[in-house]
Amino acid sequence: MTRDVRVTVLGSGSWGTTVAGLAASNAPTLLWARSPETAEEITTQHTNGRYLGDRRLSSKLRATSDLQEAAEHADVLVVGVPSHSMRAVLTQASPHLRPWIPVISLAKGLEPDSRKRPTQVLEEVLPGHSVGLLAGPNIAGEIAEGLAAAAVIATPDTAVATALQPLFARPRFRVYTNHDVLGCELGGILKNIVAIASGMGDGLGVGMNTRAMVISRGLAEMTRIGEAMGADPRTFAGLTGLGDLMATCMSSASRNRRVGEELASGKSIDEVLEGMTQVAEGVKTARSVVELAEEHDVAAPIAVEVDGVVNSGRTPAQAYRGLQKIAAGSEYEAA
Ligand SMILES: NC(=O)C1=CN([C@@H]2O[C@H](COP(=O)(O)OP(=O)(O)OC[C@H]3O[C@@H](n4cnc5c(N)ncnc54)[C@H](OP(=O)(O)O)[C@@H]3O)[C@@H](O)[C@H]2O)C=CC1
C-alpha cells in the first residue's frame, strides 16, 4: 500500500526531520526546509546538523526549500512546523495541494491569540481534508538514533489512521491508532506546561517525591481540563498523555523541561529564550491554557503557577510555594 503513496513533511526542525526519516524508509518522502542550505545538506549529506547533530538520516530522504514543489509532491501531508507558524506556512502551501489528501499535525502547542489547536488550524486552512495528528513520548534525538519508541496516530475515522500507520511505523517505532483526536492533541499540548514546572523543580533541587507529585497532579490537571473540553479521560493514561508527560518531564533533552530548569537558575524568560535554538511550545501556550481552564471552569494550579513565572515575573521558588498551598481534598476531585 505504501509503495504508491508519497509523503511530504513541512518543517525540517528536529521532529519534522526525524518523522520524515521514518517515512522515507516506507515511502517516497520529501521534506520542506525553510533554508536552502538545510535542504541541500539533508539531500546530499543525509544529516541535519543544526537540529540533529551528526545523526544519520535515511539516504532515501530528499529535501527541498521550494514549498510549491513540496506541496505538489504530497499524497499525505505532515505538518512539522511549530504551532505559531502553521497557519502562515499552510496558507502558502494550500493552492498547491491536491484536494482531500490526509493532513497530519506533529505540533504540540496552541496558536497564539486564537488559542486554536493545530488540527483546528488545519481544518480552517485546508477545509475538506481529513485531519489528524501523530503524538506520543517522542524525544526526536532518541528516535533519530534508532532507540525504540511508540506513538499514536489519531484521526476521527480510525480507518484513516489504520491506513496511515504503515507510513510511519518502523521495527523500532510502533504506531498505535486512536480516534480521540482532542484528547491525544491536548495531551501533547498540556504536558509541556507540566514539564516546565518539573524542570523548575529540578533547578530548585527538589526531591524525587516532589517531582512525582508534580507529574501525577499534573496528569490529574491535564485530564480534568481535557474531560471538561470533551476528551475521553482514558486517553490521558496512554502514550499521548502519561507517556509523553513522563518523557518530557524526565528527559534532559526536553526543551520545555530545560526552560523550567534555567528559569530556576535565576535567568529571566527572555534570557532563557535567547539561548535556545529550538522551540519550547509550553512558553507561548501557558497563558492560553490558563484561559481555557478558566473558560471551562476547571482548576489548573500548575498552569497558573507556570504562567506566573513565564509571563508575570514570579520566581520558580514562589511558584513552588504556591503549589504547596493547594488544599488537599479527595484525590479524584481536588486541584
Ligand atoms: N523535537 C521533539 O522531540 C518533538 C517535537 N514535537 C513538536 O513538533 C513541532 C516542531 O518541533 P521541532 O521540530 O522540535 O522544532 P525545532 O525548533 O527543532 O524546529 C522548528 C522548525 O520549524 C521551522 N520554523 C520555525 N518558525 C517558522 C516559520 N515562521 N515559518 C516556517 N518555518 C518555521 C524551523 O525552520 P528554520 O530551521 O528555518 O528556523 C524549523 O525547521 C513542535 O510543535 C513540537 O512541540 C513533537 C514531538 C517531539
Ligand SMILES: O=C(CO)COP(=O)(O)O
Ligand atoms: O514532545 C516532545 C517529546 O514527546 C518534545 O518535548 P520538548 O518540546 O519539551 O523537547
